[in-house]
Amino acid sequence: MALILTFLGRGSTSRTKIAIATAKKFASQGKRTLLAGGAEPAMATLLGTSLSTEPQEISSNLQAVQFQTGVLLEKGWEEVKKLEAQYLRTPILKEVFGQELAFIPGLESALALNTIRQYDESGKYDVIIYDGAGDSSTLRMVGLPESLSWYVRRFRQLFANSDLGRSISESPLIQPLVSTFFNINWTSDNFSQPTNLANNFLDKGKSVLSDPKRFAAFLVTSNDPVEVLTARYLWGAAQQVDLTVGGVIQVGAGGTNVSEEFSPLNITHVTADNWQGMMDALPDFATQAIEAPKPIEIDINGRQVRLFLPGFDKKQVKLTQYGPEVTIEAGDQRRNIALPPALSGKPVTGAKFQHNYLIISF
Template identity: 50%
Template sequence: MAFILTFLGKGGVGSTTMAIASAHSYAQQGKKVLLAVQDSSPCFSALLGKDVGKEVTEIVPNLNAIRLHSSKLLEDSWEKVEELEKKYLRSPILKNIYGSELSLLPGMDEALTLNYLQEQDEQYDIIIFDSKNALSCLRMFGIPDTLSWYVRRMRDILANSDIVKGLSPFIQPVSSAVLNVSWNADNFASQPTNEANELLENGKKAVHNPSRVAAFLVTNDQPTAIASALYLWGGAQQIGLTVGGVLLNQSTNTPEITAQFHPLTINPIPQTTNQDWNSIMALLPDFQENARQAPKPLEIDTSKREVKVFLPGFAKKQVKLSQSGPEITIEAGDQRRNIFLPPPLKGQPVKGAKFQDKYLVISL
């Protein structure tokens, strides 16, 4: 299985440069690497020194690259969808709809991209993903948790829905063809081992596992860039995505910057000319080792009846805490985190919450 690495930072701080340098570094180590980007500008190809389009392109030995376009990803499966429509529906409804149009649906970019990365999992040792922007990246990695929450909330309603029962013969194969998810009435039954829930749970486990997926912050010493990085750090913790460290691009570290990102390791990257990848690569951290040593986004201590959520970048007034049955919901920034309490704490009401050393400590 591949290790998926991504970079989070304000636009213009060098996230794409760090992604390319990291890809070259892993390729030189003999790892089979895929560099997947959503940037449609010519800058990416200029940085790589080779034109990269919608098909996988070899850059150097062990390193392939591709630009991801949701319309292309969806159209790759569109013929399968049309065949399934003919098979399952008496009156075709998609004859005037094209895959490129469906790609405009909200969230489709992130869903299709996440599915593509998952499909490459067995083909590469390392997948480096460079998103069109950091918030979109967080929304993408948060999809399994968000969908899982909706499935749990809507299960009882949809299990007996005539609409779901009527459309499920068509929805199931179409969703399998496009997003590798099988949705039908049985998926909303009470059994926790049904296919949809199991798929979503596996997705959440992968995102929450620092050995499978990790992000690194990229910033410079400008206050706006640092503020953005801190905000993204907190947002990543909200979806359970491990942030393994900070790349301080074209800047010198200071005690103030160190304190703001404590306890993360900061790697200063000095300014280079003409994309001197070797100079940058020599200063990159061991991403996988740093990710394993990073603070865990969530810790639950049943003996202390305590839930600790690592929430750097947020003040107490920016956080909303609520509880519904066995779940605790934390809203901070643009992200909502749903924490399913283990059996020893299930059903226990929240007694208090406080901020301590960048952790939200919840007492039950």
């Protein structure tokens, strides 16, 4: 499995330069590296070559690929049709083709994330560098497994409690009728099979995202006040999707040191204009990611959950509890925390915001 890195910040050209230099650095260390980016021309221009929708060799140990939504949609649609055919006796999507589909807002992010997952599972790469938009849309992309798993959990339970769910499990008449449409004999147990598969799939994604040895982001900023504020906001928002921010890369010569704004993260200064100089200045990404504050820490013995939410103050953070889960809202981000069995269902007895941590007691 690969180490996956992405970069967050306002300056798109600076982020792309850092992403390329990072990919080159890992490749020079003998790591099989994939540099992935969107359809925008910046990455290809800086690399000095055209890019394809399939990985192509850029240099020793380094491949690059360009994500194009139309191509990804066609590939993904074929997978959807295969999945449908497993459950319906008469699939309805087989006559619909990927080229006919309109782009749904947010679909591009989902397709990009799925493609990164496929490259990761291929075993061909030691490191994957994703040069995305670097803003809230990138965070929504990497947070998809968490947000989608909540919907799967909720709707599975809603179905089990519905009249239809009870009818399928109890009625001797409905089961044969349902079975005429589906490829298997449905009961209340195996009706949940697709959602169980989806949950297993999403749980794998969440486990990768929450492991800083597997997935981490780094902030890229100059000393410009707007860029610094944007990077701080993205830092806090990243914690809401359980993405570890491993450090800060400050680009440009001179100016104000931003260490106080991002404490306790390590600050790396990159001023060189050539690739080798940038590569030499870059940090040890893997080590910094492991040493960075964890987005969430659960202390079962102490009956506490600690969320690291830098960039927010207590007025911007809202805590609610519905059933066995706790919902945290910070800025425009929302996170549903599925508590471990020892804390699940127990009421919140207190909460405080202290030193960038939201500390919840049960």
